[in-house]
Amino acid sequence: MALNQVFxxxxxxxxxxxxxxxxxxxxxxxxxxxxxxxxxPSMSHHFAVLKEADLVTSRRDGQQIYYSLNTTVxxxxxxxIWDLFGSDNPKGNSIL
Amino acid sequence: MALNQVFxxxxxxxxxxxxxxxxxxxxxxxxxxxxxxxxxPSMSHHFAVLKEADLVTSRRDGQQIYYSLNTTVxxxxxxxIWDLFGSDNPKGNSIL
DNA sequence: CGATTATTTAGATTGTTGTCTAATTATCTC
DNA sequence: GAGATAATTAGACAACAATCTAAATAATCG
Numbered sequence: 001m002a003l004n005q006v007f008x009x010x011x012x013x014x015x016x017x018x019x020x021x022x023x024x025x026x027x028x029x030x031x032x033x034x035x036x037x038x039x040x041p042s043m044s045h046h047f048a049v050l051k052e053a054d055l056v057t058s059r060r061d062g063q064q065i066y067y068s069l070n071t072t073v074x075x076x077x078x079x080x081i082w083d084l085f086g087s088d089n090p091k092g093n094s095i096l
Numbered sequence: 097m098a099l100n101q102v103f104x105x106x107x108x109x110x111x112x113x114x115x116x117x118x119x120x121x122x123x124x125x126x127x128x129x130x131x132x133x134x135x136x137p138s139m140s141h142h143f144a145v146l147k148e149a150d151l152v153t154s155r156r157d158g159q160q161i162y163y164s165l166n167t168t169v170x171x172x173x174x175x176x177i178w179d180l181f182g183s184d185n186p187k188g189n190s191i192l
Numbered sequence: 193c194g195a196t197t198a199t200t201t202a203g204a205t206t207g208t209t210g211t212c213t214a215a216t217t218a219t220c221t222c
Numbered sequence: 223g224a225g226a227t228a229a230t231t232a233g234a235c236a237a238c239a240a241t242c243t244a245a246a247t248a249a250t251c252g
Contacts, residue, residue, distance in 0.1 A: 007107035094243045159249045
């Protein structure tokens with residue numbers, strides 16, 4: 001997991017909004033897009049960034065693509081953020 | 097605290113490196129700069145970004161400027177990241 | 193005050209990101 | 223297969239970010 005990509009993905013408010021919506025369960029690309037004042041291609045770009053960071057997964061069902069939170073990544077992210085701020089990390093700079 | 101700025105600040109590996117070093121205690125701008133293969137003005141820029149995000153504080157002592165982690169912000173950051181991923185946030189989208 | 197050291201600010205450059213419109217792919221239905 | 227719908231990909235463009243060199247500010251010390 002690339003911590004860099006995770007932070008970049010989270011640094012955009014639209015993407016945090018997408019994540020928040022997905023916290024309530026999977027949604028189609030169209031449903032998510034309807035919640036933001038932005039074109040669908042722009043939303044599609046944000047989906048791609050979130051997928052690249054491994055924060056969401058997608059599956060196609062017919063014409064629609066459903067997005068979900070990749071919950072298995074969250075614990076890892078939190079641990080590494082915690083480590084980042086802690087002073088007792090035995091690994092030194094290895095996970096910068 | 098602007099979550100946007102926090103994530104942007106953390107999305108650069110040099111800045112995460114600075115934070116990690118500061119986890120061991122305060123350091124001068126010069127000490128921090130010596131740990132990275134980058135000019136001092138570039139490092140100074142990173143310090144400014146971290147300060148802007150309220151992740152570090154600084155104090156001058158003579159010719160040197162000492163940087164420290166702003167530890168009071170960490171708990172807040174962690175809480176808000178946690179909320180971001182949780183499905184039971186009563187505030188809806190208010191803290192995007 | 194003049195020289196030296198520590199650090200920041202200014203300005204330029206190059207690469208990256210967010211957004212759009214237009215075009216494309218994938219699927220469904222008739 | 224043709225038309226309609228859902229979503230992505232391609233390409234362009236403006237705004238932003240990371241880095242550098244050169245210049246400026248701040249403090250110390252003789």
